[in-house]
Amino acid sequence: MATLENLDKKELIDPGPDRILGTGHDYETVTDRIAGIVYLPWKRSPKKWLVGAFISFLFVNLLMLAMWVLFAKGIGVWGVNIPIGWGFAIVNFVWWIGIGHAGTLISAILFLLKQDWRTSINRFSEAMTLFAVACAGMFPVLHLGRPWLAYWLFPYPNSMWLWPQPRSPLEWDVFAVSTYGTISLVFWYCGLIPDFASMRDNAPHLWQRKIYGVFALGWRNSAIHWHRYQKAYLLLAGLATPLVLSVHTVVSFDFAISILPGWHTTIFPPYFVAGAIYSGFAMVLTLIIPLRAWYNMRDLITLRHIDAAAKLMLGTGLIVAYGYAMEAFFSWYGGDKYESFMYWNRMTGPYGFSYVLLILCNIALPQALWSRRVRHNIGLVWVISIIVNCGMWLERFVIVVTSLHRDFLPSSWGMYIPTKWDWATFTGTLGFFMFLIFLFVRLLPSISIFEVREVVHHDRYMERAYEEKL
Amino acid sequence: MSHEVELDELPAIHGAMAEFDTPEELVEACERAYSAGFRRMDAYAPMPVTGLAEAIGYKKNKVALCVLIGGIFGACGGFGLLEWITVVAYPHNVGGRPLNSWPAYIPITFECMVLIAGLTSLFCMLAMNGLPQPYHPVFNVEEFERASIDKFFICIESSDPKFNIAATTEFLRDLGGKEVTLVPA
Structure with a gap:
């Protein structure tokens, strides 16, 4: 077994924008490279990992504190009030759910489209999906006011003889988000089973072999098992694809089905889905760029992945730009007084700064990605991905807050100023998300080992075919 | 050897x-x-x-058939549950609108279909493979x-x-x- 120490000394070179995998890999080296990160003794964790995990753990504690204050004192600790009853809680909910969507897109849609570059990043983005959904799911529950009664959202026989209202998009949301969380977990675990088996068989310590062995469920790489496994995985991908589109569509219905100017638009479902994938790709890039540097994975996550993700980010960003343009156009062309006032107010009103920042972050700056030189400058791609994350968060803020703060009646106009507990909850979930990501890269193989073996096999096959042609 | x-x-x-x-x-x-x-x-x-x-x-390979059955079961179950809630268990007259407002049930029906079909594909695959299996x-x-x-x-x-x-x-x-x-x- 080649140890990670030996590999560290080797110069690991990014093979450039044409290859998914660095040269010189075989079935064994990819296993050792990917699983080696998990086997690395805790003491030898990169310093940056320790610092990052520690800081994010502090924010997890901040989240706990914010929740405790919220439960003890009630929703009043947040800045929400009439007319803005949906503040940070819903902004963050929509933002987090959106981030999750790129994970499903990479693992399911790109799988169906046979985009083989997804292989090295699908496991990681599925984990990202799962953790983002966990963060998203917290917000509506915290926002309930009486979160201990959250189970009332589910239809179950009860002594009050009451049932939830299934004609309401808020109830659709309950089903959509809980299904999305469950299916993401199933998909992720399904992909992990063969890798758990690999780790059961080559982990250095017996206790590690035992733990991974339990999760491997006795997987023994039988050809017939693989056959059923591939079918099940394909079907899961086929089911997850419409699911991911439906989830953000349902989230957008929360807004679109109301009669509020700024929310009541038919363009919301496609434009929300595009925005979700946009922000998700931005988050994937924000996370994998440091990860590949810290763990020396430049030969596994290559410029090919970063280039493709950046292009997809640019593409979905343009769909989002089209959405903004159509929203503005129809608020003028539709001739509705309230609608056109809403849009004018969104651009020039008290929250006008957020709209300007939104256009800057989401539309203007990402256009730099048209340039090949920018896409191949990894540091710059990383900065742009963070800008897009901020931009997409601002988009949710603009939609939720500017539409609510100017009601039909000037007497019920108001302002929303997030309190410190709003910020604490939001940054707390960011810390929670990052902490889970830090643990994930440490405890589980963050790249699908068996799928990379398939890439190795494919590369060898192509090389042989090429040689035969010569 | x-x-x-x-x-x-x-x-x-x-x-x-x-x-x-x-x-x-x-x-x-x-x-x-x-x-x-x-x-x-x-x-x-x-x-x-x-x-x-x-x-x-x-x-x-019978996984696909199982998933199809799971999906049909999930969709029927989801739709049936909503029908039963709104028409039988808790009929609620809102401005004379019909109780059986089926178009509003489609999103949840779809989600239930995906949920049951997805769970079926994992558990069916494992069951057919005889997993979990502690010894082989x-x-x-x-x-x-x-x-x-x-x-x-x-x-x-x-x-x-x-x-x-x-x-x-x-x-x-x-x-x-x-x-x-x-x-x-």
Whole structure:
């Protein structure tokens, strides 16, 4: 077994924008490279990992504190009030759910489209999906006011003889988000089973072999098992694809089905889905760029992945730009007084700064990605991905807050100023998300080992075919 | 590496196993074993290999059918639940609108379909594969742990009517198997 120490000394070179995998890999080296990160003794964790995990753990504690204050004192600790009853809680909910969507897109849609570059990043983005959904799911529950009664959202026989209202998009949301969380977990675990088996068989310590062995469920790489496994995985991908589109569509219905100017638009479902994938790709890039540097994975996550993700980010960003343009156009062309006032107010009103920042972050700056030189400058791609994350968060803020703060009646106009507990909850979930990501890269193989073996096999096959042609 | 062992020395034999270096060699070996008349055998590879299951005579993959049934069950269950809630259990007259407002039930019906079908695909796949399985004889072979790393194995099981320790190990060696070993049950 080649140890990670030996590999560290080797110069690991990014093979450039044409290859998914660095040269010189075989079935064994990819296993050792990917699983080696998990086997690395805790003491030898990169310093940056320790610092990052520690800081994010502090924010997890901040989240706990914010929740405790919220439960003890009630929703009043947040800045929400009439007319803005949906503040940070819903902004963050929509933002987090959106981030999750790129994970499903990479693992399911790109799988169906046979985009083989997804292989090295699908496991990681599925984990990202799962953790983002966990963060998203917290917000509506915290926002309930009486979160201990959250189970009332589910239809179950009860002594009050009451049932939830299934004609309401808020109830659709309950089903959509809980299904999305469950299916993401199933998909992720399904992909992990063969890798758990690999780790059961080559982990250095017996206790590690035992733990991974339990999760491997006795997987023994039988050809017939693989056959059923591939079918099940394909079907899961086929089911997850419409699911991911439906989830953000349902989230957008929360807004679109109301009669509020700024929310009541038919363009919301496609434009929300595009925005979700946009922000998700931005988050994937924000996370994998440091990860590949810290763990020396430049030969596994290559410029090919970063280039493709950046292009997809640019593409979905343009769909989002089209959405903004159509929203503005129809608020003028539709001739509705309230609608056109809403849009004018969104651009020039008290929250006008957020709209300007939104256009800057989401539309203007990402256009730099048209340039090949920018896409191949990894540091710059990383900065742009963070800008897009901020931009997409601002988009949710603009939609939720500017539409609510100017009601039909000037007497019920108001302002929303997030309190410190709003910020604490939001940054707390960011810390929670990052902490889970830090643990994930440490405890589980963050790249699908068996799928990379398939890439190795494919590369060898192509090389042989090429040689035969010569 | 041949082990000339007497039958009565061994407690029980699960089968005879041979090791290969590449997936192509394994597929070829499986095809030859199948055409030699062996039926009860299995092949092991650290990744899915195209045509490997077919080479050992596997034909019917019923996962898709199960998932279809799961999906239909989920969709009907979801729609039925909503109908029952709004029409039977808790009929609520809102401005004279019909109780059976089925278009509003479609999103939840769809989600229930995906949920049940998705869970079915994982659990059906595991159940058909007989997993979780805490013990299997193939793991008794020390080299076999490489089946999840970089080696490819074929195992002809002793329950096959054509199985004969001497002849089958010889046959596996003829196939080009590197390490031919007997698998204790």
